[in-house]
Amino acid sequence: MRVVIARCAARYSGRLAAHLPLATRAIMVKADGSVLLHSDGGSYKPLNWMSPPCTLRTAVVDETAAERGVVELWVVQHDKTDDRLEIELHEVLSDTEHELGSDPGLIKDGVEAHLQELLAEQIALLGDGHTLIRREYMTAIGPVDILARDSSGASVAVEIKRRGEIDGVEQLTRYLELMNRDPLLAPVQGVFAAQEIKPQARVLAEDRGIRCVVLDYEAMRGAEDPTTRLF
Amino acid sequence: MRVVIARCAARYSGRLAAHLPLATRAIMVKADGSVLLHSDGGSYKPLNWMSPPCTLRTAVVDETAAERGVVELWVVQHDKTDDRLEIELHEVLSDTEHELGSDPGLIKDGVEAHLQELLAEQIALLGDGHTLIRREYMTAIGPVDILARDSSGASVAVEIKRRGEIDGVEQLTRYLELMNRDPLLAPVQGVFAAQEIKPQARVLAEDRGIRCVVLDYEAMRGAEDPTTRLF
DNA sequence: ATCTAAATGTCGAGC
DNA sequence: GCTCGACGTTTAGAT
Numbered sequence: 054m055r056v057v058i059a060r061c062a063a064r065y066s067g068r069l070a071a072h073l074p075l076a077t078r079a080i081m082v083k084a085d086g087s088v089l090l091h092s093d094g095g096s097y098k099p100l101n102w103m104s105p106p107c108t109l110r111t112a113v114v115d116e117t118a119a120e121r122g123v124v125e126l127w128v129v130q131h132d133k134t135d136d137r138l139e140i141e142l143h144e145v146l147s148d149t150e151h152e153l154g155s156d157p158g159l160i161k162d163g164v165e166a167h168l169q170e171l172l173a174e175q176i177a178l179l180g181d182g183h184t185l186i187r188r189e190y191m192t193a194i195g196p197v198d199i200l201a202r203d204s205s206g207a208s209v210a211v212e213i214k215r216r217g218e219i220d221g222v223e224q225l226t227r228y229l230e231l232m233n234r235d236p237l238l239a240p241v242q243g244v245f246a247a248q249e250i251k252p253q254a255r256v257l258a259e260d261r262g263i264r265c266v267v268l269d270y271e272a273m274r275g276a277e278d279p280t281t282r283l284f
Numbered sequence: 285m286r287v288v289i290a291r292c293a294a295r296y297s298g299r300l301a302a303h304l305p306l307a308t309r310a311i312m313v314k315a316d317g318s319v320l321l322h323s324d325g326g327s328y329k330p331l332n333w334m335s336p337p338c339t340l341r342t343a344v345v346d347e348t349a350a351e352r353g354v355v356e357l358w359v360v361q362h363d364k365t366d367d368r369l370e371i372e373l374h375e376v377l378s379d380t381e382h383e384l385g386s387d388p389g390l391i392k393d394g395v396e397a398h399l400q401e402l403l404a405e406q407i408a409l410l411g412d413g414h415t416l417i418r419r420e421y422m423t424a425i426g427p428v429d430i431l432a433r434d435s436s437g438a439s440v441a442v443e444i445k446r447r448g449e450i451d452g453v454e455q456l457t458r459y460l461e462l463m464n465r466d467p468l469l470a471p472v473q474g475v476f477a478a479q480e481i482k483p484q485a486r487v488l489a490e491d492r493g494i495r496c497v498v499l500d501y502e503a504m505r506g507a508e509d510p511t512t513r514l515f
Numbered sequence: 516a517t518c519t520a521a522a523t524g525t526c527g528a529g530c
Numbered sequence: 531g532c533t534c535g536a537c538g539t540t541t542a543g544a545t
Contacts, residue, residue: 054310054324056287058382068523070393077384079285079312085325092387093285094316096335096540100390102328102523136523151289151377153308156323159331162301195534215536219519223454224535253518299538327525333538367538392523426519426544446521449534455520482533518545526537 055082058147063090063101067136073101075143082109084153088129088138106132169198169213171273172246176201178273179209179244179266197228208232208241217247217265222258229263286313289378294321294332298367304332306374313340315384319360319369337363400429400444402504403477407432409504410440410475410497428459439463439472448478448496453489460494 057080063073073090078100081089086107089099112126118141125142169188172178176185182204190200190210199211210232212225225243232241243263245254248270255265288311294304304321309331312320317338320330343357349372356373400419403409407416413435421431421441430442441463443456456474463472474494476485479501486496 054289054322056310058285058384065523071390071523072393073390074388076387077382078387079287079382079384081310081322083322083324083326087325087327089322089328091285091312091314091320092389093384094314094318094336094387096318097320097330097333098524098540099328100387104327104523104525105325146382147380149378149380151308151310153289153310153324156307156309156325156331157305158323159302159304162303220451220454220535223451251518296538302538329525329539335538335540451520484533516545518543520541520543522539522541524537524540526535526539528534528536530531530533 054084054153055148055150056080057082057142057145057149059142060144060146061090062141062143064139065101065137067131067134071101075141077146080140086129088127088140090140101138103129103131103136103138107136108132168215168246168248168268168270168273171270172211172213172268173199175273175276178268179211179246180204183209192228192231194227194231197232203242208238209244210241211244211246213268214245214247215249217245217250217254217258219251219254219257221245221247222254222261222263225258225263226261285315285384286379286381287311288313288373288376288380290373291375291377292321293372293374295370296332296368298362298365302332308377311371317360319358319371321371332369334360334362334367334369338367339363399446399477399479399499399501399504402501403442403444403499404430406504406507409499410442410477411435414440423459423462425458425462426455428463434473439469440475441472442475442477444499445476445478446480448476448481448485448489450482450485450488452476452478453485453492453494456489456494457492 060077062075065071079091085105087105088103090101091099107129109129112128114123114126122143123141127140129138173185173188176183184202186200188199189196197210198213201209203209210228214221229241229243233239244266245258245263246266246268248268250265258265291308293306296302310322316336318336319334321332322330338360340360343359345354345357353374354372358371360369404416404419407414415433417431419430420427428441429444432440434440441459445452460474464470475497476489476494477497477499479499481496489496
């Protein structure tokens with residue numbers, strides 16, 4: 054990995070056309086050729102970048118550019134698309150290179166799809182007398198997270214989200230519309246289950262006769278069958 | 285901005301629990317306290333990070349950690365949530381700091397909402413005899429991108445996207461449902477216009493009687509009224 | 516502050 | 531390879 058600190062300007066063209074005025078920034082050139090231009094604040098997203106696969110070459114600085122103070126011109130061209138990033142270096146303050154080697158990558162310890170597993174185990178959270186039919190019940194337009202039966206024997210389709218927003222309600226609505234055409238299943242009651250349900254999503258859901266259930270992840274994990282726990 | 289190259293391991297807990305095994309990485313500490321852990325490949329997204337506002341402090345390395353080879357322990361705690369990133373430094377290969385100053389930020393030259401402007405000018409792309417009523421036609425649930433009239437005088441509501449996906453069809457469906465309740469507008473025909481329309485979105489749209497129109501941005505830009513062009 | 520839609524989204528799974 | 535949904539989404543815009 055090469056890290057360059059430089060006063061620079063940049064221009065990007067591809068899916069969008071954009072430019073960066075002259076300022077001092079950190080330029081990261083990764084082993085796979087990808088380039089990141091970072092400012093000294095904001096988020097983890099660079100101001101501008103080029104994703105791999107791409108190729109960095111240093112181009113000739115023409116006279117008019119040299120007059121503007123450009124000492125080096127980098128052209129980063131994507132190998133498969135016409136995305137292109139041009140960086141004009143006006144002053145290189147630091148230029149270092151390090152051998153990093155490969156990275157094992159991030160390991161996610163707590164996946165939130167775990168919610169589905171927990172709710173399947175604790176299906177009575179939907180109401181007394183509920184029984185699980187199956188998880189990932191397949192329909193023509195995709196799997197329904199949980200299909201259950203209520204105490205009266207009626208079908209219940211559950212969509213689970215960490216954060217319940219409108220698109221989740223739309224997704225469940227499509228499933229319900231389809232499932233309610235199936236005489237073996239209909240009538241199917243919809244349940245929108247999430248750790249947190251946004252007000253507008255709740256209004257939309259309830260307007261469509263979909264029941265909202267807020268899940269308490271910590272409580273569900275506490276109640277989990279201890280024999281299945283990893284530690 | 286501080287850039288540290290180090291053999292390190294990390295642990296994140298917050299909205300998710302995750303960890304990074306020991307490897308050599310680039311650690312970027314920005315002026316606002318945010319921290320980025322980058323590997324030597326991949327995309328612009330760090331392996332792990334902490335967004336501002338947050339505070340970095342170096343904690344005491346306890347005995348068992350020291351035995352594992354930890355020479356420094358960084359704890360980055362988010363100021364408003366309980367998100368926390370812990371970085372164990374096992375070997376610091378480089379540690380540099382640079383004054384970058386503030387950044388003017390990225391300037392986007394070609395905004396794709398430009399498509400709306402172009403289609404408003406070239407409304408006949410929807411079909412012969414179409415006329416523009418107005419752009420950003422306001423409804424109770426939000427603005428419809430374009431409201432037009434077809435050759436027979438019937439209302440046409442157009443939703444414009446760069447890439448047409450299912451959520452765009454849902455959005456237009458909500459508008460149409462509302463507008464068709466207005467006797468002054470009804471019946472309103474829906475048009476889903478995008479540079480690219482995903483197959484599933486097309487199926488859903490056409491199933492709902494919404495017409496799909498693929499926009500050729502380059503051709504539209506070429507046909508643009510030259511007097512309004514900037515260069 | 517809250518909510519919604521867009522993003523040069525990125526990423527990973529399933530097909 | 532493409533498509534689709536999730537994301538510690540992030541981010542910008544509007545209410």
